[in-house]
Amino acid sequence: MKEVFVRLDRCLGCKSCENACAVEHSSGKSLIAALSEKPASLRRVYVEMVEGQKMPMICRHCKDASCVAVCRTGAMWQDPTSGVVDRHADKCVGCWMCAMVCPNGVIGQQKDARLAVKCDRCSGREVPACVEACPTHALIFSEEEEFSELLRKDAAARITRIYRARA
């Protein structure tokens, strides 16, 4: 099952992922069209800056997700096959319980409509819009094993360079 992973050393904080996310979740699906929509389309990924580190924060689609557990209307649900946590707009009553329990603070609010807003991993797209938009490949859409292998190879390359420089 593919997930959105973040290579923390790669994020430059350009917020291309935020823009692409909002565009993907607009009706017009283009930046120009999205700009004139009301209510404005909301992003589901948040680039934060903490202690000098730029970090894209996005739903981790946790197993036995607490946002699903606390949802009293059944709006928040987890697809048993893909593991994607999503919410049914028609059932959401805007009680914000999900937002309160999310450990990563990645559940947003469409305030006028009292709707919880979160990453749906771009249903219908092969690669999520945020990943596709990332110019430095800080965001990676892959299986967990693939991602770890990528980090491992990066690390191995680093070590090799240091080793060769010293040898």
Next chain:
Amino acid sequence: MAKDVRDRSIDPASREMLDVCQRAGLETAWDRYEKQQPQCGFGELGLCCRNCNMGPCRIDPFGEGAIKGVCGATADIIVARNFLRSIAAGAAAHSDHARDVAHTFRAVARGEAPSYGIKDQAKLERLMKEYGVDTEIALADAVMAEFGMQDGPLQFTRRAPARRLALWKKLGIEPRGIDREIVECMHRTHMGVDNDYVSLILQGLRTSLADGWGGSMIATELQDVLFGTPAPTFSEANLGVLELNQVNVIVHGHEPLLSEMIVAAAADPQLLELAKKQGAAGINVAGICCTGNEVLMRHGVPAAGNFLQQELAVATGAVDAMVVDVQCIMPALGALAGCFHTKFISTSPKARFPGAVHIEFKEQTARETASAIVQTAVLNYKNRNPAKVHIPNEKSKAMVGFSVEAIVGALGGNLDPLIGAIKSGAVRGIGAVVGCNNPKIVHDYGHINMVKELIKKDVLVLTTGCNAQACAKAGLLLPEAADLAGEGLKGVCKALGIPPVLHMGSCVDISRILVAAAALANALGVDISDLPAAGAAPEWMSEKAVSIGAYVVGSGVFTVLGTVPPVLGSSAVAGLLTGGAKDVVGACFAVEPDPFKAALLMIDHIDRQRKKLGL
């Protein structure tokens, strides 16, 4: 969540007002800076290009994504082009300011600007001699011609030491005309023109020299002619200069053309009478940014603060009019002034702001415009809401007005005493500390700590701009501040009765520092790059500062920047600016946000220069 104001400024008055702003829910640049976090890394590295519509393009600094723009431009090309455009904008700002002053001077020469006169006849005559002309009109025409000149040389570049001039010529960076260099920057950075980073940076140096030894120097010299060459005088600085019982008029921006008239209008008996009728005890003019420095230097008009204090001044609720001209005026002022009775008055046809009342300044009717503006402020006094007024007590005395002429005067008529002190080691060297404020650095922290560190180690500090105001507020511009200096510098200051930090004026007045450097180099028979001197801009933010940094380095002075310029996306460009340039123009940049470490870099450089000179 309330932010700790101690993380935002070291200045007590600013901290007090930041507290007031937080309680009142008033937004400042610091809040907006936080909302901008994280800032785009491509922009920080200088790696995005918007120069043509095949783009915007950006280069992946990690090399995995795009390493070339659509046109094929590499990181080196994009970074160098962006840097060149910054220099062009900065040089344009200073030089367009100079152009306005030159226009006013010509109008005076033609008898078309009755509000103005000639205040420094001796300087006027020296300039006429320098330009080889006999009349004021001919001088005005000759100065105006420098802007549109095609083949150079700019007259004031002749003030540089012969070796420097020869070097510029050899490198092909002797400016040919002020406007020409700026236009050429825009041409070269257009899609598909100059794509060699070295060639782009050299054009940047040439353009910046047209600013430092051209536009800025013209502005300084003609302002001296029209308004008087500054001489030492005392004044006060910080928000505490605002008066509870007087009409407060703040002049903010960069050009003294109007503010000179405002200062005069504020002393007009009729307007003073009107102020009394409104219940005010008088009319108090105070300055912010370099318009403030101009009237501080020439008239001892108190300084309300530096760049990051413009919003805090309005937030005192005691400003009856905030009068602005050009440059470094935050568009946020309109909305903020709207929370108070403050009239935010724009005056330049070039600079309009949301929420401002526009009272346009024209040189032919300058005095009348100034009177109308002061009258607006006076009539607004009664609208002040006492419940919203909060003026910090904090203010410091300062000795200001150190033009080159004034420094030479303080030294007894020539530079020999200073040269003697440098040779003996009493004065270790000269540090030129200038530049803006930037919320990336705790307000005034960079300025004050660097300057204190330098004087402690016997480095005489020359200052302008927002650094000068920071020093004024911290009491470093007083002769008594010599007690904070090392034994050598302290002795020299006490003997001459001068502060260890000399306020030389506004940011265009960095040209005064160039003149001083050239005079010192000539007196020692060396090039400027041989002097035991270093420059710094600990809290810089504007494109003008980029141009200044480039002309200071291009003139041969090692310069330390306190915030990182957007060039790190190209190791070639960054390497050239921070190393390679030394072999080309005899000086380079360094970047060091920590003011203590930055001061050490400057002192180390000064010591190396002393050794090379055999001192």
